[in-house]
Amino acid sequence: MRSRTPALDHVADDALLAGVALGDDACVGAFVRRYQRRLFGLALTIVGDVGVAEDVTQEAFLRIVRHAAAYDVRRGAASTWALTITRHLAIDALRLRRAIPTAPDDQVFATLASPAPSPEDAATQSDDAAPAWLALAQLPQEQRRCVVLAVIYGRTAAEIAESESIPLGTAKSRLRLGLARLRDLVAQETS
Amino acid sequence: MTSSPLECDEVRDDLAEFALGLLSGRERARVLDHVVSCSTCRHEVESLTAVGDRLVTLAPSSDPPTDFETRVLERYRANAAAPRRGRGRELGLVAAALVLVAGATALVVRGPHAPAPVAGHDTPxxxxxxxxxxxxxxxxxxxxxxxxxxxxxxxxxxxxxxxxxxxxxxxxxxxxxxxxxxxxxxxxxxxxxxxxxxxxxxxxxxxxxxxxxxxxxxx
Known part of the structure; x- marks a missing residue:
């Protein structure tokens, strides 16, 4: 039976996770409802298969419940924490399947990796993603493509080198330089 | 302790993949072996990991299959109801102290009598x-x-x-x-x-x- 507690749908993330940590399944249900689209969307983006993505997302939620007591808001937003857990599981699933991912051809990649992403596109992002979007938009396109492929699509440098038709060393250095540049941009933003 | 520059040079181009969890097996072990003993590279990995964590929020949302929520909660309840020797130790560790849930901003008291995962379906x-x-x-x-x-x-x-x-x-x-x-x-x-x-x-x-x-x- 599905439990539905509308009041909990408005509880702050950290308070909700506190309830999850205490084993309150109404809080668990509210957390699942709040994040299922985002976690499943990320899993599907990485593994590219609905069934595998569902398995990954289910496992992510169970892991979140199991470790909710360890969530520390000082280390990041609950959304980021939940997405990171999902991402790691999805990457593991991708490697287990030994699939060779092709270059993404979806609209998300086209937008994120376009030659000149518009700052206005940040407005279409969720509140917690807009700053990341604005920082990403400042990277040179070749670095941005590598960063997006690695972070959002879980591609290794070797896979990026193949899909982008560039040497492995170039893929590695673009990824490192892109992330380092983003780190500096984020630092400037917060200082 | 900081390792020699040569060692840092050898792993530098792998740090981003390591930070993003993309390395596996021998590659991961090689980088990890260096990072644990090199504070400079360890700091680099931590900062790159933080950047990756922020970027993952850009992933697109997508509707999961029908009744996904129901299936997740069924698995959760099955896990909560199952006897679990291993989890007893886990709960014991957690229950031993105050658990910092939201950093200094939030405390959850989870004492020795904290509840096992118990269903509470009524609206709060x-x-x-x-x-x-x-x-x-x-x-x-x-x-x-x-x-x-x-x-x-x-x-x-x-x-x-x-x-x-x-x-x-x-x-x-x-x-x-x-x-x-x-x-x-x-x-x-x-x-x-x-x-x-x-x-x-x-x-x-x-x-x-x-x-x-x-x-x-x-x-």
Whole structure:
């Protein structure tokens, strides 16, 4: 039976996770409802298969419940924490399947990796993603493509080198330089 | 301890993939072996990991298959109901102390009598925490047994320790506990020795006893 507690749908993330940590399944249900689209969307983006993505997302939620007591808001937003857990599981699933991912051809990649992403596109992002979007938009396109492929699509440098038709060393250095540049941009933003 | 530059050079181009969890097997072990002994590269990995964590919020959302939520909750309840020797140790470790849930801003008291994952399907009671007509946060009281109170303060303009107490409908007052509020934000959950329906009012005070906010719970 599905439990539905509308009041909990408005509880702050950290308070909700506190309830999850205490084993309150109404809080668990509210957390699942709040994040299922985002976690499943990320899993599907990485593994590219609905069934595998569902398995990954289910496992992510169970892991979140199991470790909710360890969530520390000082280390990041609950959304980021939940997405990171999902991402790691999805990457593991991708490697287990030994699939060779092709270059993404979806609209998300086209937008994120376009030659000149518009700052206005940040407005279409969720509140917690807009700053990341604005920082990403400042990277040179070749670095941005590598960063997006690695972070959002879980591609290794070797896979990026193949899909982008560039040497492995170039893929590695673009990824490192892109992330380092983003780190500096984020630092400037917060200082 | 910092490793030699040569060692750092050997792993430099792999640090980003390592930070993003993309390396596996031997490659990961090789980088890890260096990172644990090199504070410079370890710091680099930590900072790149933080960047990756921020970027993952850009991933697109997508509707999961029909009844996904139901299937997740069924798995959760099956896990919660199953006997688990391993989890006993895990719970014991967690239950041994106060668990910092939201950094310095939120405490969850999870003592030795903290509940096993117990279903509580009833809708919690909710109320606005307010002072002088201004909303400062929210309060929820679970309708399940045992009763838990969840508090979220979002608009208190100060930092410090606050006390939370509840007044029951029979006039008794129960202390819920002391909690930390930092820069106007705090959230916590704690057990209350009363049923949810018995709770009439919650009161947040500072250490001097001055009332910061109150919430009246309607049944």
């Amino acid at each position: 009671l909710s109320a606005t925490l307010a002072a002088d007509g201004h909303a400062l946060g929210h309060l929820w009281v679970s309708a399940s047994v045992p009763t838990w109170i969840y508090v979220s303060l979002d608009d208190a303009s100060w930092s410090g320790t606050v006390w939370c107490s509840v007044t029951l409908r029979d006039g008794r007052t129960l202390d819920v506990g002391a909690f930390a509020v930092h820069h106007g934000h705090g959230a916590w959950a704690a057990r209350v020795a009363a049923t949810g329906r018995e709770v009439r009012e919650a009161r947040i005070t500072d250490v001097a006893g001055h009332v910061i906010a109150t919430a009246t719970v309607s049944t």
